[in-house]
Amino acid sequence: DAGVTQSPTHLIKTRGQQVTLRCSPKSGHDTVSWYQQALGQGPQFIFQYYEEEERQRGNFPDRFSGHQFPNYSSELNVNALLLGDSALYLCASSSYVRISYEQYFGPGTRLTVT
Amino acid sequence: AQKITQTQPGMFVQEKEAVTLDCTYDTSDPSYGLFWYKQPSSGEMIFLIYQGSYDQQNATEGRYSLNFQKARKSANLVISASQLGDSAMYFCAMREGRGSNDYKLSFGAGTTVTVRA
Numbered sequence: 480d481a482g483v484t485q486s487p488t489h490l491i492k493t494r495g496q497q498v499t500l501r502c503s504p505k506s507g508h509d510t511v512s513w514y515q516q517a518l519g520q521g522p523q524f525i526f527q528y529y530e531e532e533e534r535q536r537g538n539f540p541d542r543f544s545g546h547q548f549p550n551y552s553s554e555l556n557v558n559a560l561l562l563g564d565s566a567l568y569l570c571a572s573s574s575y576v577r578i579s580y581e582q583y584f585g586p587g588t589r590l591t592v593t
Numbered sequence: 594a595q596k597i598t599q600t601q602p603g604m605f606v607q608e609k610e611a612v613t614l615d616c617t618y619d620t621s622d623p624s625y626g627l628f629w630y631k632q633p634s635s636g637e638m639i640f641l642i643y644q645g646s647y648d649q650q651n652a653t654e655g656r657y658s659l660n661f662q663k664a665r666k667s668a669n670l671v672i673s674a675s676q677l678g679d680s681a682m683y684f685c686a687m688r689e690g691r692g693s694n695d696y697k698l699s700f701g702a703g704t705t706v707t708v709r710a
Contacts, residue, residue, distance in 0.1 A: 512697065521597075521684050521700030522638070535697055567636055571698075582698070584630075584638035 481506060483572050483585035491591045492560050500555040500588045504572030510534075511553040512582070513545060514569040522569055528553050529575045557590075565592045596620065597685050597701035605707050606675045613660070614670040614704045616685030627668040628686040628698065629659065631679075638684070644668060675708045682706075 484503045492498050504511050510529045514522035524537035528547035547553045551572075557564055567589050573582040598617045606612040618627065629641040644652045644659045652659040660669040672679055682705050686698040 514698075519702075521686075521702050522698070524697045524699070527697065537697070569636075569638060571638075583640065587636040589636070 483570055483583050485568075485570050485585040485588050487588060488586070489589045489591075491593060493593055494560055494562060496560050497556065497558045498560060498590060500557075500568050500570075500590070501552065502555070502570030502572075502585060503552045504570075505583050508572035508574050508583070509551050510573045510575045511547060511551065512571045512573070513553070513555045514571065515539070515564075516567040516569060516587070517563075518566070525555070560592045562592050565590060595701075596699040597687055599685055599701035599704050601704045602702075603705040603707070605709060606672075606679075608677060608708055608710050609674055611671060611673045612675055612706060614672070614683050614685075614706070616668045616670065616701060618666050618668060618685070618687050620666075620687065620689055622689040624689070626688045627659070627661070628688070629657070629668075629670045630684045630686060630700075632682040632684060632703070634681070641683075642670065672706075675706075677708050677710060680706060680708045 483505050486501045512527040513525040516522040525539050526536040527534045531547045542558045544556045567587045569587045570585045571582050596619050625646045627644045631639045631641055642652050642654045642657045642659050644661045651661050656673045658671045682703045684703045685701045688698050
């Protein structure tokens with residue numbers, strides 16, 4: 480049973496560029512949440528997707544957008560990259576209909592903006 | 594205001610000893626859940642233990658136990674019989690709202706634990 484997978488593992492981009500990160504949820508999960516974790520800090524919630532719609536959003540600018548596909552996988556897109564976007568981006572999956580605490584994280588994508 | 598406060602940036606513990614990691618939280622919602630995650634240097638967040646606000650008993654999972662003091666809004670993690678593999682960053686997190694499909698977690702700043710042989 481595969482857990483949450485994310486790609487790529489590492490990424491280096493230049494300021495002003497755009498980036499797309501990918502996440503596949505754990506088998507049986509249909510909800511994906513994205514978090515940004517700056518170095519030395521706790522993760523910050525970006526947004527959550529269910530049924531291909533953004534359900535909740537944290538305090539992040541519109542440069543951060545996402546998408547969820549019919550197979551429940553998800554993408555995080557960041558436009559006009561800033562140096563401050565350098566961080567570990569974590570994806571977490573859960574089940575929308577099962578009201579529980581179960582939420583599993585992937586290994587993350589480490590983004591470096593130069 | 595910070596929802597989760599972890600006041601210990603780093604801690605050292607001797608192998609086989611117990612260590613307590615502090616966590617205080619702030620919420621006006623009567624329904625909430627408290628989590629502890631372990632993050633090794635590899636980056637993946639590993640779920641350790643969960644405590645619901647209505648749970649009567651303190652949660653335990655193997656060597657991990659959660660000391661839940663609701664009136665003090667405290668949810669400290671106790672790791673017993675520390676092992677070298679316990680060296681990692683530990684995060685306390687909170688989810689507000691019962692029965693909702695809200696999986697948004699608010700995390701603290703974390704505590705780095707280093708286990709010495």
